[in-house]
Amino acid sequence: MNNWYQMTWEEIGELPRRGMDAAMLPVGATEQHGPHLGCGMDAEIAGKLCDQVAAATDIALLPLLPYGCSIGHSKRWPGTLALQPKTLIDVVKQIGDWVHAAGFKRLFIVNSHVTNLAPLRCALEMLRADYDDLMVALINTGTLSARVRERHFQDAEDWHANEAETSLMLAVSPQMVRPERLADSDDEDRTGDCVFSHPVNRTSLNGVTGMPSLASRERGEELFAWMVEDLSELIRKGMAESPPLPHSYFTRVEIKKHGVNKQ
Numbered sequence: 337m338n339n340w341y342q343m344t345w346e347e348i349g350e351l352p353r354r355g356m357d358a359a360m361l362p363v364g365a366t367e368q369h370g371p372h373l374g375c376g377m378d379a380e381i382a383g384k385l386c387d388q389v390a391a392a393t394d395i396a397l398l399p400l401l402p403y404g405c406s407i408g409h410s411k412r413w414p415g416t417l418a419l420q421p422k423t424l425i426d427v428v429k430q431i432g433d434w435v436h437a438a439g440f441k442r443l444f445i446v447n448s449h450v451t452n453l454a455p456l457r458c459a460l461e462m463l464r465a466d467y468d469d470l471m472v473a474l475i476n477t478g479t480l481s482a483r484v485r486e487r488h489f490q491d492a493e494d495w496h497a498n499e500a501e502t503s504l505m506l507a508v509s510p511q512m513v514r515p516e517r518l519a520d521s522d523d524e525d526r527t528g529d530c531v532f533s534h535p536v537n538r539t540s541l542n543g544v545t546g547m548p549s550l551a552s553r554e555r556g557e558e559l560f561a562w563m564v565e566d567l568s569e570l571i572r573k574g575m576a577e578s579p580p581l582p583h584s585y586f587t588r589v590e591i592k593k594h595g596v597n598k599q
Contacts, residue, residue, distance in 0.1 A: 349404075365449035374513075383400045398435070500559060
């Protein structure tokens with residue numbers, strides 16, 4: 337596996353020269369996950385998933401970013417370590433700058449925390465506007481395919497620390513789970529009729545939304561296998577993709593009397 341953290345600068349520089357011009361950045365979070373899951377759950381699934389996918393696809397695996405935009409979890413429960421959205425934008429943009437400087441032309445951002453999505457999308461916009469030869473993809477682990485999405489949303493629309501996440505941890509990182517707390521950790525989704533987006537302290541009694549009591553190692557193994565298979569397929573597809581049109585971001589068009597011609 338091409339693990340950036342363990343490779344030398346010569347080994348990293350050799351990857352684009354031999355045709356591997358793609359890198360994958362796992363982005364998680366450190367935040368409360370109810371009374372039954374460790375606070376590093378999002379980072380744990382991003383790291384475990386990307387490890388497996390990197391081994392299957394030969395992509396360069398960047399070090400895990402374990403902090404994210406978790407300010408919506410409030411300060412009601414200790415454990416959350418959150419970045420402001422603008423901080424996450426800057427961090428990922430600057431990581432992308434250095435990845436491009438190392439010769440890579442494809443960056444897959446694999447995100448395991450829902451509210452990282454907006455800042456990560458901003459970082460994507462900035463990177464592709466700066467570099468004509470860099471393609472950036474943003475993939476969210478909970479919705480990376482139809483079957484994966486269905487499982488994550490099965491017990492709650494505004495899910496958090498629910499059956500799916502708990503089952504995943506039982507399967508791949510059981511040390512993150514407190515089994516004796518599963519039976520009393522369930523909490524309903526109260527957001528169904530809401531117009532506004534409310535912080536978690538106003539939607540959950542214990543930091544959970546969903547039914548962790550339904551979790552099992554077997555269900556987690558099945559879901560994790562789907563996630564590895566479906567993300568690997570997306571990565572392979574992306575590594576073969578070219579832009580639909582070859583036009584440069586920076587080249588203006590020349591307006592002529594009878595039409596528009598590219599300079």
